[in-house]
Amino acid sequence: MRKTLLVCFLALMLAAGLFQTASFSREDEEVDFTQKNIEYTRDIQKETGYAYGTVVGVSPDRITLNEYNADTGRNEDVTYSIDPSAELDNVGSTREIEEGDDVRVEYNMREGRRNAIYVYVE
Numbered sequence: 001m002r003k004t005l006l007v008c009f010l011a012l013m014l015a016a017g018l019f020q021t022a023s024f025s026r027e028d029e030e031v032d033f034t035q036k037n038i039e040y041t042r043d044i045q046k047e048t049g050y051a052y053g054t055v056v057g058v059s060p061d062r063i064t065l066n067e068y069n070a071d072t073g074r075n076e077d078v079t080y081s082i083d084p085s086a087e088l089d090n091v092g093s094t095r096e097i098e099e100g101d102d103v104r105v106e107y108n109m110r111e112g113r114r115n116a117i118y119v120y121v122e
Contacts, residue, residue, distance in 0.1 A: 105118070
């Protein structure tokens with residue numbers, strides 16, 4: 001009986017030692033926080049924004065709206081790139097959008113630019 005207890009005790013000690021060694025080995029691994037920050041920044045840049053304004057310029061791949069800026073209290077012209085896969089609502093193509101149309105845009109930021117992913121023409 002003593003032998004069995006001694007063998008069990010030694011087995012437990014050995015297992016605990018192996019477990020502890022395995023858990024400490026993770027500390028030796030380097031974590032690339034720069035890469036993690038880059039990935040986090042990319043996720044932030046993909047956040048969606050919404051805008052409403054009057055069209056003051058349009059081309060097949062861009063639309064410029066005169067919209068109200070709540071921060072400055074003034075209207076300003078803001079240009080959005082139109083993503084080729086953007087959903088257009090109430091028009092068949094950007095060629096049907098005219099200056100003076102009221103438009104709602106859903107966009108995300110990509111490389112510092114506003115990229116329209118949804119355009120609704122009223």
